[in-house]
Amino acid sequence: MSAVPSPPALPPAPSVLRPSSAPLRVCLFGSSTFPPTGSSGHNGIVQYLRRCGLFHLVVIVPVYRHMFSAKRSAPGALDLTEGDAFEHKLGMCKLAFESAPLPQASSTLMQDMCSHSPSSPPPPPPSLPPPPIPDVAPCAVSAVEQHLFSLTQLANPSSDPSSIRVGTATLLAHLRGACPGHEFHFCLGADSYISLCEGKWGSGGRIADMLLGKMHAVHRAGFESRLLAIAALQDSIEARNASGGKSGAGREFSVPATLHRVPGLGDVSSTRARDTRDEGELRELVGEGVAGYIMDNKLFGFSE
Numbered sequence: 001m002s003a004v005p006s007p008p009a010l011p012p013a014p015s016v017l018r019p020s021s022a023p024l025r026v027c028l029f030g031s032s033t034f035p036p037t038g039s040s041g042h043n044g045i046v047q048y049l050r051r052c053g054l055f056h057l058v059v060i061v062p063v064y065r066h067m068f069s070a071k072r073s074a075p076g077a078l079d080l081t082e083g084d085a086f087e088h089k090l091g092m093c094k095l096a097f098e099s100a101p102l103p104q105a106s107s108t109l110m111q112d113m114c115s116h117s118p119s120s121p122p123p124p125p126p127s128l129p130p131p132p133i134p135d136v137a138p139c140a141v142s143a144v145e146q147h148l149f150s151l152t153q154l155a156n157p158s159s160d161p162s163s164i165r166v167g168t169a170t171l172l173a174h175l176r177g178a179c180p181g182h183e184f185h186f187c188l189g190a191d192s193y194i195s196l197c198e199g200k201w202g203s204g205g206r207i208a209d210m211l212l213g214k215m216h217a218v219h220r221a222g223f224e225s226r227l228l229a230i231a232a233l234q235d236s237i238e239a240r241n242a243s244g245g246k247s248g249a250g251r252e253f254s255v256p257a258t259l260h261r262v263p264g265l266g267d268v269s270s271t272r273a274r275d276t277r278d279e280g281e282l283r284e285l286v287g288e289g290v291a292g293y294i295m296d297n298k299l300f301g302f303s304e
Contacts, residue, residue, distance in 0.1 A: 021105040022128040024056040025183045027137075027216070030145075030168070032063045034089055035273050035294060036096040038287035040266035045218050046097050048262045049187060050137045056130075057106045058137050059113075060097050062089040064145035064166060086146055088299060093141040095289040102138050105131070109179055110140050114147045116178030125181030148174055169203035172210045185214040190259075193217035194229055197255050208255045215257040218265075277301040 027049050036042040049058045064086050080088070102110065105126070112123050148166045153159070168186070175184050188196070193215070196204055273285040273294075282301075283291040295302045 021108050021126045023126040023130045023181045023183065024105055024109060025054065025130075025133070025185065026057045026059055026109070027055040027185045027187055028059050028061055028171075029187045030061040030063060030171075032089075032270065033060070033093055034062075034085070034270055035092045035286050035290055035300070037268045037270060037273060037285055038096075038290070040264060041268040041270075041285070043096055043287065044265050045187070045262055046139060048218070048260065049216075050099075050139055051135070052260070053133055053135075055137045055185065056133060057102075057109070058097075058139045059110070060093050060139065060141045061144060061171070062086065062093055062141065064143075064149050065164070086143075088293075088297065090141060090143060092286075092290050092293050095293055096287065097139050098141055099138045102140055103131075106138055106140065109182060110142060112178050113142055113144045113175065116174070117151055118177070122177055122180055144171065144174070165202075167202055169206045169210070172207065176210075183214070185216060186211050187216040187218060190217050190219040193255070193257060204255075211255070213256065215255055216260060217257045218260045218262050274300040 029046060029049065031042060033042055038044070039047070046058060046060065049055065065082065101107075105128075116122070145166050148170060149164055152164050152166065153161055156164075172184065172186075175182075195201065196207065201207065268285050273282060276282050276285065279291070279295070282294065286294070294300060298304070
């Protein structure tokens with residue numbers, strides 16, 4: 001019987017002496033990002049979110065352990081431990097997305113996200129008025145999902161680590177306690193948004209309640225069929241709710257969202273980036289910095 005791996009060490013708690021901070025409107029962009037794709041994919045979405053005039057801060061939240069078991073093992077990375085794979089995700093995401101230095105309020109919030117635990121007192125809420133929305137919001141990468149996995153493992157030391165799940169509802173509930181006074185929005189792709197409305201996500205109703213008015217779905221040109229599917233699904237749900245009846249499994253949720261058509265997105269994917277062995281194609285899919293990281297670290301199709 002193999003030994004239960006030790007959870008990653010938790011970061012130190014923040015200092016009691018804290019600078020005054022202001023309430024921020026934060027957009028969370030969660031994705032497997034293994035690897036993050038370039039200007040026609042993940043990076044195009046992130047740059048749009050930074051410039052859309054809605055947010056003080058954009059936070060990339062790489063998935064630590066995918067909720068769906070079929071998606072946990074990425075081709076070309078089967079020899080990596082879960083922790084090693086996540087460290088590579090963080091490294092690539094920081095190359096692709098992060099802006100520095102962060103304003104003080106954003107820096108404090110990022111620290112609180114990965115230091116708070118249920119047994120610790122919540123930090124004080126922001127005491128300053130909200131700042132104006134910047135023309136280009138700063139962007140940071142957070143390991144908060146790994147932090148939550150560690151907290152869960154520490155709270156349940158006898159549990160099988162492979163059974164631990166950290167979903168969107170868990171993340172949002174944690175952030176309410178860790179970062180009081182800040183407003184968290186959530187961005188996802190149109191297909192993921194449809195699957196949420198169809199009831200395919202665990203705790204879908206809870207997520208819908210926590211993100212009321214704060215959900216954002218992005219789609220790309222040429223995929224207007226996604227918008228038609230969303231409209232038809234929402235009409236069906238609203239009609240069912242109005243009549244007091246249920247259709248199918250009855251797990252669908254009406255989750256209002258702001259829909260964003262992001263210009264310049266193309267048919268790129270992390271799967272294509274993992275599968276290619278061509279350096280030119282890799283650079284086209286993920287950008288120069290991430291491509292260099294992949295080749296230097298012998299990941300995916302460049303492992304030999």
